[in-house]
Amino acid sequence: MPSxxxxxxxxLSALMSGAASSGAPLSHILSHGTHGLGTFQSLQGELIIxxxxxxxxxxxGSVTPDLEKDDPDRIIPFAMVTPFEPxxxxxxxxxxxxxxxxxxxxxxPRTANxxxxxxxxxxxxxxxxxxxxxxxxxxxxxxxVGKRQTTKTFPSIRGTIVGFRSPAWFQGISVAGDxxxxxxxxxxxxxxxxxxxAGMEGVRLSAATIHRFDLELPEEDDxxxxxxxxxxxxxxxxxxx
Amino acid sequence: MPSxxxxxxxxLSALMSGAASSGAPLSHILSHGTHGLGTFQSLQGELIIxxxxxxxxxxxGSVTPDLEKDDPDRIIPFAMVTPFEPxxxxxxxxxxxxxxxxxxxxxxPRTANxxxxxxxxxxxxxxxxxxxxxxxxxxxxxxxVGKRQTTKTFPSIRGTIVGFRSPAWFQGISVAGDxxxxxxxxxxxxxxxxxxxAGMEGVRLSAATIHRFDLELPEEDDxxxxxxxxxxxxxxxxxxx
Numbered sequence: 501m502p503s504x505x506x507x508x509x510x511x512l513s514a515l516m517s518g519a520a521s522s523g524a525p526l527s528h529i530l531s532h533g534t535h536g537l538g539t540f541q542s543l544q545g546e547l548i549i550x551x552x553x554x555x556x557x558x559x560x561g562s563v564t565p566d567l568e569k570d571d572p573d574r575i576i577p578f579a580m581v582t583p584f585e586p587x588x589x590x591x592x593x594x595x596x597x598x599x600x601x602x603x604x605x606x607x608x609p610r611t612a613n614x615x616x617x618x619x620x621x622x623x624x625x626x627x628x629x630x631x632x633x634x635x636x637x638x639x640x641x642x643x644x645v646g647k648r649q650t651t652k653t654f655p656s657i658r659g660t661i662v663g664f665r666s667p668a669w670f671q672g673i674s675v676a677g678d679x680x681x682x683x684x685x686x687x688x689x690x691x692x693x694x695x696x697x698a699g700m701e702g703v704r705l706s707a708a709t710i711h712r713f714d715l716e717l718p719e720e721d722d723x724x725x726x727x728x729x730x731x732x733x734x735x736x737x738x739x740x741x
Numbered sequence: 742m743p744s745x746x747x748x749x750x751x752x753l754s755a756l757m758s759g760a761a762s763s764g765a766p767l768s769h770i771l772s773h774g775t776h777g778l779g780t781f782q783s784l785q786g787e788l789i790i791x792x793x794x795x796x797x798x799x800x801x802g803s804v805t806p807d808l809e810k811d812d813p814d815r816i817i818p819f820a821m822v823t824p825f826e827p828x829x830x831x832x833x834x835x836x837x838x839x840x841x842x843x844x845x846x847x848x849x850p851r852t853a854n855x856x857x858x859x860x861x862x863x864x865x866x867x868x869x870x871x872x873x874x875x876x877x878x879x880x881x882x883x884x885x886v887g888k889r890q891t892t893k894t895f896p897s898i899r900g901t902i903v904g905f906r907s908p909a910w911f912q913g914i915s916v917a918g919d920x921x922x923x924x925x926x927x928x929x930x931x932x933x934x935x936x937x938x939a940g941m942e943g944v945r946l947s948a949a950t951i952h953r954f955d956l957e958l959p960e961e962d963d964x965x966x967x968x969x970x971x972x973x974x975x976x977x978x979x980x981x982x
Contacts, residue, residue, distance in 0.1 A: 513910060514854075610966045613755075614958055669754060669913055669970045713956040717855055725851045729910045 505712045507532035513672040518639035519723035523577035537681040538579030544634040548681040559633030559650040586706035593698045615710035616665035622703030627654040629691030646739035659684040675740045746953045748773035754913040759880035760964035764818035778922040779820025785875040789922040798931045800874030800891040827947035834939045856951035857906035863944030868895040870932030887980035900925040916981045
């Protein structure tokens with residue numbers, strides 16, 4: 501497990517086209533790293549992997565912890581994961597998710613053609629997260645599923661953001677730009693991050709540049725084989741932005 | 742070195758934008774497989790890797806063999822390589838490169854969202870190959886370099902095609918569709934394959950589906966870092982089609 505390899509199972513455009521009924525066992529995903537994000541069979545919630553533990557954040561607001569112990573065979577149709585060994589750490593402040601992205605760019609300049617892994621720890625304010633609640637039919641695409649997503653806001657959360665940045669030219673394979681999931685320190689709430697600002701004392705940002713991207717594609721998966729995959733840039737921005 | 746992993750160094754769009762001055766040593770490329778293709782520093786010719794041996798096909802028509810022994814540190818700015826363990830083999834006939842692609846699709850159906858590696862051995866007729874001759878300035882893009890490429894035709898060649906197929910949605914990262922280099926059995930001539938037909942007795946086509954794509958990006962390479970990478974679909978078709 502070489503440091504800061506990014507392993508990805510399947511491609512985002514497969515979820516966009518509704519291919520989310522099969523995947524790899526969670527234990528296989530976790531064999532590639534300790535820091536990651538993804539989703540579940542039928543798009544039932546958000547996956548966050550933090551310090552080697554896997555959590556399912558559901559649209560009813562609940563969080564199921566310790567999936568790696570209780571359900572190692574859980575099917576994961578899409579995930580990104582890395583061992584994550586940060587090469588740089590800084591205390592930062594920001595007033596929006598966009599400003600957080602700018603802080604990451606400042607910390608690791610001239611990395612537009614590389615992948616980044618990052619983590620942010622601390623108190624966040626004005627937090628907005630969303631969680632997808634699952635497909636209502638087998639091939640429902642992520643954009644439609646996203647229209648029914650649950651959005652929650654919190655005045656203040658102490659917790660951690662797990663994130664990846666992918667090059668713009670990777671749109672459709674991954675999410676171009678920053679993709680972040682958040683979980684609270686008490687592991688009670690979280691979701692796909694929509695917006696937030698750093699708390700008064702600032703937060704701790706750790707990051708690493710990634711030069712190696714290992715993509716595993718579903719093998720015996722009829723939905724994936726037959727999916728019409730392409731780059732739906734507008735759709736991805738709508739649901740993952 | 743798991744079977745039929747496809748390893749790729751850098752991305753095609755880096756060559757399109759003219760980033761071809763640095764890369765990985767040939768020995769590093771060859772540690773990932775025995776069957777591959779690519780190019781050289783400053784786009785000086787075509788790389789073909791066959792049965793673990795590396796050849797440089799130059800625009801003057803000459804072929805330099807045994808690069809892995811004589812020049813293991815040779816800089817390779819772009820390459821794709823796999824151990825290649827074919828899962829299916831068939832004797833086929835075809836009247837054009839397009840028909841060869843159709844034969845490959847028939848041999849491995851429903852693989853539009855996967856990578857394929859293939860090899861074709863036998864006597865080919867009406868062979869047309871081209872070879873790029875190198876950049877005339879450091880950042881000259883592949884499309885311009887391709888405009889000066891040397892094209893050669895041969896009535897008949899006994900030899901081998903090394904090829905990869907990438908999904909349409911991989912355009913820019915690799916060459917979408919089929920990318921083939923050919924070398925003669927006597928290792929005297931070859932190049933990037935433009936057209937051909939199978940000889941009277943048919944040729945032997947071997948292929949495998951690839952579910953794992955491992956991408957390594959240049960690390961300490963200013964040209965790569967600063968390149969404006971995007972998908973130049975028309976340009977890629979012009980030079981790699």
